[in-house]
Amino acid sequence: xxxxxxxxxxxxxxxxxxxxxxxxxxxxxxxxxxxxxxxxxxxxxxxxxxxxxxxxxxxxxxxxxxxxxxxxxxxxxxxxxxxxxxxxxxxxxxxxxxxxxxxxxxxxxxxxxxxxxxxxxxxxxxxxxxxxxxxxxxxxxxxxxxxxxxxxxxxxxxxxxxxxxxxxxxxxxxxxxxxxxxxxxxxxxxxxxxxxxxxxxxxxxxxxxxxxxxxxxxxxxxxxxxxxxxxxxxxxxxxxxxxxxxxxxxxxxxxxxxxxxxxxxxxxxxxxxxxxxxxxxxxxxxxxxxxxxxxxxxxxxxxxxxxxxxxxxxxxxxxxxxxxxxxxxxxxxxxxxxxxxxxxxxxxxxxxxxxxxxxxxxxxxxxxxxxxxxxxxxxxxxxxxxxxxxxxxxxxxxxxxxxxxxxxxxxxxxxxxxxxxxxxxxxxxxxxxxxxxxxxxxxxxxxxxxxxxxxxxxxxxxxxxxxxxxxxxxxxxxxxxxxxxxxxxxxxxx
Amino acid sequence: xxxxxxxxxxxxxxxxxxxxxxxxxxxxxxxxxxxxxxxxxxxxxxxxxxxxxxxxxxxxxxxxxxxxxxxxxxxxxxxxxxxxxxxxxxxxxxxxxxxxxxxxxxxxxxxxxxxxxxxxxxxxxxxxxxxxxxxxxxxxxxxxxxxxxxxxxxxxxxxxxxxxxxxxxxxxxxxxxxxxxxxxxxxxxxxxxxxxxxxxxxxxxxxxxxxxxxxxxxxxxxxxxxxxxxxxxxxxxxxxxxxxxxxxxxxxxxxxxxxxxxxxxxxxxxxxxxxxxxxxxxxxxxxxxxxxxxxxxxxxxxxxxxxxxxxxxxxxxxxxxxxxxxxxxxxxxxxxxxxxxxxxxxxxxxxxxxxxxxxxxxxxxxxxxxxxxxxxxxxxxxxxxxxxxxxxxxxxxxxxxxxxxxxxxxxxxxxxxxxxxxxxxxxxxxxxxxxxxxxxxxxxxxxxxxxxxxxxxxxxxxxxxxxxxxxxxxxxxxxxxxxxxxxxxxxxxx
Numbered sequence: 001x002x003x004x005x006x007x008x009x010x011x012x013x014x015x016x017x018x019x020x021x022x023x024x025x026x027x028x029x030x031x032x033x034x035x036x037x038x039x040x041x042x043x044x045x046x047x048x049x050x051x052x053x054x055x056x057x058x059x060x061x062x063x064x065x066x067x068x069x070x071x072x073x074x075x076x077x078x079x080x081x082x083x084x085x086x087x088x089x090x091x092x093x094x095x096x097x098x099x100x101x102x103x104x105x106x107x108x109x110x111x112x113x114x115x116x117x118x119x120x121x122x123x124x125x126x127x128x129x130x131x132x133x134x135x136x137x138x139x140x141x142x143x144x145x146x147x148x149x150x151x152x153x154x155x156x157x158x159x160x161x162x163x164x165x166x167x168x169x170x171x172x173x174x175x176x177x178x179x180x181x182x183x184x185x186x187x188x189x190x191x192x193x194x195x196x197x198x199x200x201x202x203x204x205x206x207x208x209x210x211x212x213x214x215x216x217x218x219x220x221x222x223x224x225x226x227x228x229x230x231x232x233x234x235x236x237x238x239x240x241x242x243x244x245x246x247x248x249x250x251x252x253x254x255x256x257x258x259x260x261x262x263x264x265x266x267x268x269x270x271x272x273x274x275x276x277x278x279x280x281x282x283x284x285x286x287x288x289x290x291x292x293x294x295x296x297x298x299x300x301x302x303x304x305x306x307x308x309x310x311x312x313x314x315x316x317x318x319x320x321x322x323x324x325x326x327x328x329x330x331x332x333x334x335x336x337x338x339x340x341x342x343x344x345x346x347x348x349x350x351x352x353x354x355x356x357x358x359x360x361x362x363x364x365x366x367x368x369x370x371x372x373x374x375x376x377x378x379x380x381x382x383x384x385x386x387x388x389x390x391x392x393x394x395x396x397x398x399x400x401x402x403x404x405x406x407x408x409x410x411x412x413x414x415x416x417x418x419x420x421x422x423x424x425x426x427x428x429x430x431x432x433x434x435x436x437x438x439x440x441x442x443x444x445x446x447x448x449x450x451x452x453x454x455x456x457x458x459x460x461x462x463x464x465x466x467x468x469x470x471x472x473x474x475x476x477x478x479x480x481x482x483x484x485x486x487x488x489x490x491x492x493x494x
Numbered sequence: 495x496x497x498x499x500x501x502x503x504x505x506x507x508x509x510x511x512x513x514x515x516x517x518x519x520x521x522x523x524x525x526x527x528x529x530x531x532x533x534x535x536x537x538x539x540x541x542x543x544x545x546x547x548x549x550x551x552x553x554x555x556x557x558x559x560x561x562x563x564x565x566x567x568x569x570x571x572x573x574x575x576x577x578x579x580x581x582x583x584x585x586x587x588x589x590x591x592x593x594x595x596x597x598x599x600x601x602x603x604x605x606x607x608x609x610x611x612x613x614x615x616x617x618x619x620x621x622x623x624x625x626x627x628x629x630x631x632x633x634x635x636x637x638x639x640x641x642x643x644x645x646x647x648x649x650x651x652x653x654x655x656x657x658x659x660x661x662x663x664x665x666x667x668x669x670x671x672x673x674x675x676x677x678x679x680x681x682x683x684x685x686x687x688x689x690x691x692x693x694x695x696x697x698x699x700x701x702x703x704x705x706x707x708x709x710x711x712x713x714x715x716x717x718x719x720x721x722x723x724x725x726x727x728x729x730x731x732x733x734x735x736x737x738x739x740x741x742x743x744x745x746x747x748x749x750x751x752x753x754x755x756x757x758x759x760x761x762x763x764x765x766x767x768x769x770x771x772x773x774x775x776x777x778x779x780x781x782x783x784x785x786x787x788x789x790x791x792x793x794x795x796x797x798x799x800x801x802x803x804x805x806x807x808x809x810x811x812x813x814x815x816x817x818x819x820x821x822x823x824x825x826x827x828x829x830x831x832x833x834x835x836x837x838x839x840x841x842x843x844x845x846x847x848x849x850x851x852x853x854x855x856x857x858x859x860x861x862x863x864x865x866x867x868x869x870x871x872x873x874x875x876x877x878x879x880x881x882x883x884x885x886x887x888x889x890x891x892x893x894x895x896x897x898x899x900x901x902x903x904x905x906x907x908x909x910x911x912x913x914x915x916x917x918x919x920x921x922x923x924x925x926x927x928x929x930x931x932x933x934x935x936x937x938x939x940x941x942x943x944x945x946x947x948x949x950x951x952x953x954x955x956x957x958x959x960x961x962x963x964x965x966x967x968x969x970x971x972x973x974x975x976x977x978x979x980x981x982x983x984x985x986x987x988x
Contacts, residue, residue, distance in 0.1 A: 020538035021515050028518055032526075036718040037735030040772075044514035051545070224530040241531030278534075 003202050004067035004212060008084055009280060011055065016279040018052050020238050027236040028245045031228045035111075037076035042107035047101040050263055052245055056091040059251060063363060076282065079464045083281035085383070090158060093146045105131040106409040114231055122377060122396035125407070130373045132409045133366060140367050140411075152364040155412030159288035160419065162467055168415050170479050172357050172420075178485065180387070183350050186338040186492040197334045198325040204229075210319035211246065211260040213310055218264045218298065219451060220244075232404040233259045235266035235295075235347070239278050242267040253320060254334060255346050265298030266291055268451070272459035283462045286470055288413060290458065292420025295378060295429065300349050300421060301487075303430040304335040307443035339386035342398035350492055354387040359403075359414040363492065366484040367411050376400045424486040425472060430475045498561035499571060502578055503774060505549065512546050514732050517729035521730040521737045523637035524632040525722045529605075533557035543597040550585040554576035570776065573958045577775035584652060588642045591633055599625040600908055607901040608725050615933035616871060616890035619901070624867045625859060626903045630694070633771050634905075635863050646858040649906030652863060653782035654913065656961055659858060661946050662909050665916075665975050666851050672979060673879070680832040680986040681914040689827045692819040698723075698742035705740065705754040712758045712792065713945060714738075715765050725840070726898040727753045729789075733772050736761040747814060748828060749840050752793055759792030760785055762845055766934065766953035777956045782907060784952065786914025794843050795922040795981075796944060798829040801937035830985060833837070844986055846915065848881040853897075853908040870894045917965060919978040924969045 012024045022045065029041055063090060068081050109128035116124045136155070143154035153164050211227060225242035237243035244263035248256050262391045269285055277283030285291050302308050310328035314334045316328045324330065338348050344355040361381055372380065377393075384390045392399035400406075405413050432438050442450075457474035464470075468478050514540065523535055543575040559582060562575050595924035603622035610618045637648035644899035647658050705721060719736035738757035740750050763779055771777030779785050782792070796802050811820045818824065832842050856873055859865045865873065871887075872893045878884045884895040894900075899907050926932050929943045936944075951968035958964075962972050 016539035017534075017538040020534055021519055021542060024519050024522055024535075024538075025515055028522060032720065034717050034735060037732070040511075040514055040734040041518075047508055047511035048515060092705060095798040159656055221530070223528050226526065236598070238531070238534055241528060249792055311820040391688060 001076075002068070002071040004064045005071050005073060007082070008064050008068055010063070011061070012084060013279040015052060018048060018055075022048055023236055023238050024241075024243075027245075029107075030232070030236070031245055033244075035180055038107070038111045042104055046100050046103040050096050050100050051084075053091060053094070053096050055376055056088060057096070061088055062092075067389065072459045076464060078279075080280050080282035081278075083284070083463050086161065087281050089146075089478045090143065093142050094139060098135065098142075102132070102135045102139065103410055105409065106134055109407040113401070113404065116396050117231075120395070120397045120401070122401060125396075125401055126373050126376075129406060132407065133373055133411075136267075137367060137369065146319075148299075150368060152367040152412065154183065155367060156415065157208055157412075159410075159413050160415050160467070161287055163289070163415070163419070164182040168419075169461075170359065171351075172360065172418075174351055175418075176321065176357065177352060178349070181362065182453065182488055183338055183340070183354075183388075186350055186417065187204045189493065190333075190338060193248045193333060195337060196325040196327075196330045198253065198320075198331075198334070199323055200252065201250040202248075202253040202320055204250060205255050205308075205368065206319050207248050207256050209259060209314060210253070213315050214257065214261060215264050217312065217315075218261065218268065218447070219447075220264050220267055222275065223273055224265055227260065234404075235263045235270065237270075239270045239273050239275070239283075242270045252464055253316075253367060254470060256333070258277075258303060259345070261303045262295045262299040265295035267457055268298075268454075270293040271455065272455055273462050275462055281336070282464055286458075286461070286463050286465075287467050288416035289419035289423060290467060292416050293423035294454065294458065296424040297427055297454065298452070301424050301448075302442070305439070306332045307439040309335060310443050311445055338423070338492060340390055342384075342390060342392060343402055345402075349421075350488055351388060353418045356414050356418040358383040358387060362400075363406070363411045364416060380494055393486050419479070422479060422481050422484040425487040426471065426477075427458075427479060428487070429483045496562070496565040497568060498558045499565050499575065499884075502555070502558050502575070505552075505555070506578060506581075506775055507773040508641075509549055511551075512542060516542055516546070517730055517732050518735075518737075520749035521739075523601075524724040524726070524728065524730070525737075525739055527925070532601070532605045533700065535599055539601060540594050540597040544590050544594050547579055547585060547588070547590050547593045550582060551590070555582055556586075567958070570771075570958060574771075574774050574776035574934070577778070577957050580655065580799060581775050583640075584637070587636050588633060592629065596626070596629045596633065599629055600901065603901040603903075607895070607898065611725075611895045613890050614651075614889070614891045614895070616895060619890075619895055620867050620870075623900060626901065627905075630903055630905045631861060631863065644685055644862060646861040646906065647972070649861060649907065651906075653904075653907050653910055654961070655781055657783070657909070657913070662854065662913075666847075666854065666912075668975065669847055669912075670851065673847060676982055676986065677832055677848075677882075680844055682988065684827075684832060687827060689831060690821075690824045692814075692820040692828070693817055695744040696742075696747040696814055698744060700813050701750050704809060704919070705751060707809050707813065708751065708755060709758050711806065711809075711939075712755065712941070713764065714758050714761055718765055719761055721754065726899075727757055728760075729757045729764065732765075733764045733767050733769070733777075736764045747810075751810075752797060752829070753839065755797045756770050756789040756793040757927050759789035762948075763788040763953055766903065766949055767956050768954055771956055774956055780952075780955070780957050780959075782910035783917060783963050784961060784964065786910050787917035788914075788948065788952065790915045790918040790923055791944070791948065794864065796941075797802060798843065798985075799933070799936065800826045801933040803829060804937050805939055832986060834884055836878075836884060837854060837887070837888060837896055839896075843915075844982055847912045850875040850908050850912040852881060855876060856894075857900070857905045857908060869968070872935075886896050914977050916973060916978040919981040920965065920969050920971075921952075923977045971985055 003175050025045060033041060065085055073081060109132050112128055113125055137151065140151035140154050144151045147154050147157065149157065150165060156163050156165065208227070215227065224240055225237065225244065228243065229247055229350065230245035231247065233246045235242065235244045246256050246259045251477065269291060273283055305471050309331040311327060313328040313331055316331065317471050320326065325334070338350045341347060344352065347355050358380070359384065362376060377396060377400055381392050384392050401489065430451060431453050435441060438449060457472065461470055472478050519539060527535060534660035550734065559579055560567065567575060573886065599622070603626050607619055607621055634648050636643035638645045641648050641651065643651065644659060650657050650659065658765055702721070709721065718734055719731065722737065722739050723741055725741065727734065727740045738754070738761050740753045740757065742750050763785060767777055767779065803825040806826055807820060807822040810825065814820065819828070832844045834845050834933045835841060838846065841849050852874070855877065856870060871890060871894055875886050878886050925944060925947050929935060932943060952964065966972050
C-alpha cells in the first residue's frame with residue numbers, strides 16, 4: 001500500500017537525520033570552533049553535503065515520485081509529496097560538484113570574513129566573495145533555465161516559494177513612496193522627546209541572564225534548546241534542539257535583548273512545528289518570509305510595544321540595576337527611536353525596510369550579472385545616501401561587510417525580512433480584531449492570545465499549505481502590505 | 495600506479511570526514527545538548543553509524559585490500575594498509591543492524607545515566623545496561639569467532655591491539671602481590687604527615703581560569719581546541735580541533751585541576767599526530783593504552799611530581815587566593831596522598847590500579863557470560879572491600895554507576911588505564927636516564943625534555959609501528975611493569 005510514497009518517506013527521514021548533523025555541526029562552527037579547526041570542518045561538511053546531494057539526486061527517486069503521485073494518499077501525504085517534489089527539483093538541477101564547490105567556497109569565505117570584517121578588509125573579502133558569487137550565479141542559471149524564471153527569481157524561490165522579483169519590486173516601489181516621508185515625520189515628532197540614555201557598562205553575563213529571563217517569559221523551551229554567542233546572531237539546530245545565538249556589547253544592552261527576542265520568535269516556530277511530521281518535508285517551516293514573520297511578530301509587533309516593555313521593565317531593572325533609563329516609558333522611547341544607522345540588524349523598525357531594499361537591489365543585480373562584486377561598495381554608498389542619508393565610503397565593515405549572508409552564499413534571502421515584517425503586521429491586525437483588549441492582556445503578562453493564535457494558525461501548519469493559502473486562511477486575505485504601513489503610522493506618527 | 499591503494503586511501507579520507515562529524519556531534523551530546531534533544535540526536539548518530547559501517551563493509555573493499563597488498567608500497571603506506579585491514583576486519587565481522595542497535599542502546603543508556611546516577615537509580619540503569627551488555631556480547635561473540643580468541647579478548651583487541659586477558663592477568667596478578675602492601679606502607683608513612691586542607695569554596699570560573707593557565711604551560715594549542723564541562727571528563731573532537739572537558743566541584747579544586755592536566759595529555763597526543771597523515775588509519779593514535787600513557791605521563795609522572803607542583807604553586811595562589819594549603823610542599827602532600835576512596839577518577843596513583851583490576855575482573859566475566867548485570871553490585875562491593883577495604887553496599891552512584899564506559903558500551907577499555915600508567919612510568923625512566931637533572935629542569939619550567947621526547951618517540955609515530963615496537967624503540971624494551979613499581983616505591987615509600 002502506497003509503496004512508493006512510503007519508500008520516499010524513509011529516504012526523507014534519512015535526509016532529515018543527516019541534516020541534523022549538518023545543523024549541529026554548523027552551529028558549532030559558528031559558536032564554538034577554534035580557528036584552526038576550519039579546514040577539516042569545511043572538508044567534513046562538504047563531504048556531508050555531497051552525500052545528501054547524492055541521496056536526493058539518486059535516479060530512482062524520479063520514478064518513485066511519479067509512482068507516488070498515482071497512489072491513494074491522504075491530503076497531508078499529498079502535501080508532503082508536493083514538498084518532496086520541491087526538494088527533489090531544486091536539488092536535481094544542481095550537479096554534485098557545484099554543491100561541493102559552493103560548500104567549500106562559502107565556508108572559506110565566511111570563516112575569513114570573521115577576521116576580515118573587524119579589519120575592514122574589503123579587498124580580502126571580495127577575493128573570496130567573487131568565488132561565492134560566481135558559484136551562486138551558476139546555481140541561479142541552472143535553476144532559472146528549468147523554472148523558466150530570471151536568475152534571481154530562481155534563488156528567491158528557494159527561500160520564498162512563489163515569490164518573484166516583479167512582486168517584490170511592486171511592493172518595494174510602493175514602500176519607497178511613503179517610507180522616507182514617514183521616517184522624516186517620525187524623527188521630527190521625536191526630536192523634542194527627551195530620551196534618557198542607559199548608562200553602561202552592562203556585563204555580558206548580566207545581559208545573558210536578562211535574555212534568559214525574557215526567553216522564559218516568551219515560553220522558549222530550555223529542555224529543547226540553548227542560547228549562545230556568535231559573531232552574527234542566528235537560530236539554528238533542529239526542531240527538537242533549537243540553538244539561538246546573540247552577541248553582547250558591554251556598552252549597549254538594548255540590541256542584544258531585542259536580538260534574543262527576535263531569535264526566540266524563530267525558535268518557537270521551530271519548537272512548535274508538529275512533532276509527528278518533523279522528519280518529513282511537509283513538517284518544515286513554510287518559508288524564510290514566514291520564519292521572519294515569527295521573529296518579527298516577537299520583536300517588532302510584541303516586544304517593542306509599550307505594554308510589553310511595561311511588562312519587562314522590572315526584569316531589566318532586576319538584572320541591569322535600577323536607573324532612570326529603565327522606566328517603562330523610557331524603554332518605550334528607546335525601542336521606538338527612529339534613527340538611520342549603518343547596521344541592518346541594529347536598525348529601528350522604520351529604517352529597516354530601507355536596508356532590505358538596498359540589499360535586494362544590489363544582490364538581484366549581482367546574481368543577474370548586471371554588476372560585479374567590485375561594484376558593491378560604490379552602489380552601497382550611493383543607496384545608503386539616497387535611502388537613509390548616510391555616507392559609508394571606506395567604512396566597509398559597517399557597510400557591505402556587515403552581514404554574513406553573502407559570504408555564506410545566501411543570495412535571495414534578504415527580501416524575506418521585509419516580507420516577514422509585513423506578514424507579522426497582518427497577523428497582529430487579525431489578533432487585535434479578535435482581542436480588542438490585546439494591549440491590556442500583554443501588559444498583564446497574558447501572552448496566550450498571541451502564542452495560541454500563532455500556534456494554531458502558523459506553527460502547527462508547517463508546510464501543509466502554500467504561503468499564500470497559509471496567510472489567507474490565518475488572516476482572511478493574501479499578503480497585504482497595507483497593514484505594515486498602518487502599523488508604522490500607528491506606532492510612529494500617532 | 496598503486497590504484498587499489500590510492501582508491502582505499504580516498505575511501506578512508508571520506509570515513510575520516512564522517513568521523514569528524516561523529517566526534518563533534520558526540521562532543522556536543524555530552525557538553526551542550528539539552529535533554530529533549532536526545533531522541534533525534536540518537537537517531538542521527540545511528541544513521542551516521544550505519545553509513546560509516548556500510549562504507550567500511552562495502553564488498554569491493556576486500557578485493558582492493560588484496561590488490562593493494564601486491565602493489566609497490568613504501569613502508570609507511572604498507573603500515574597504513576595494515577591499519578586499513580585492521581579497521582576493515584573489525585567492521586566486517588559486525589552486521590549493520592548490530593552496529594545501529596548498539597549505537598541506539600548506548601546512546602539511550604548513557605543519556606538516562608546522567609539523571610539515574612545522581613538519583614542512585616541502579617535498577618533504572620540496569621534495565622538499559624542489560625541491552626548494552628547483550629549487544630556487546632553479540633559483538634564479542636562474532637569478533638571472537640573470527641579472531642580465534644575468547645570473547646573478552648576480542649573486545650580488548652579493539653582498544654589495545656595485541657593485548658590478551660592472559661597477559662593482563664599475569665601483570666595484574668603480580669600487582670596484587672605487592673600493591674596492598676605498598677598502599678598500607680604509604681598510608682603508615684603519611685599518617686603523621688600534617689596535610690593542610692585547602693579551604694573552599696572555589697568558584698568554577700576561577701578553577702577554569704587556573705586550568706586554562708596550566709594548559710598553556712603544558713602547551714595545549716588553543717587555536718586547535720577548547721576546554722568545556724561535561725558530566726564525565728573526556729578528550730574528544732578531532733586532531734585539528736581537540737575538545738577536552740572537565741567538571742568542577744566548588745568544594746574541591748584539586749580533582750578538576752588534575753583532570754584538566756590528564757585530558758591535556760590526551761589532547762597533546764592528538765594535536766601532535768602527524769598532520770599529513772591525519773586522514774589515514776596510520777595517522778591515528780596507536781591504542782587506548784598508549785593514549786592513557788600520555789594522559790598519565792602528564793598527570794601522574796609530571797604533574798603530581800614535587801618539582802612541577804613547585805612550578806605551578808604560584809599560579810594556584812594567583813587564581814584561587816593565597817592560603818597555607820597552596821605552598822608547593824603542601825600541594826605535593828595533597829597530590830600524593832594515598833587514601834582509598836569510592837571514585838576511580840578521583841583515586842590517587844597508588845589506589846588507581848585496584849579500581850582498574852576490579853573493573854577488569856567484572857567486565858571480563860560479564861562479557862564472557864560468567865555473570866549478569868544484576869550480579870554487578872554484589873561483586874563490586876566484595877572486590878572494593880577486598881582491594882581497598884571500602885563498603886559500597888547500596889551506594890550505586892559511587893559504585894558501579896560512577897563510570898560512563900559501560901553505559902556507552904565500552905567494555906574492554908578499563909585495562910588501558912593501568913597499562914597506560916605502566917607505559918608512562920617506563921617513558922619517564924627513559925627520559926630520566928637521558929636527563930639526570932630532569933627535576934631541576936621541570937622546576938625551572940623547562941618541560942622541553944619531556945615534550946620533545948614524547949613528540950619524537952610517541953606522538954609523531956601515530957600508528958606506524960605496533961604497540962610493542964613503538965614502546966621498544968622508544969625505551970629499549972617491551973612493556974616492563976617493573977618501572978611502574980619502582981616509580982610508586984620511589985614516590986611513596988622513599
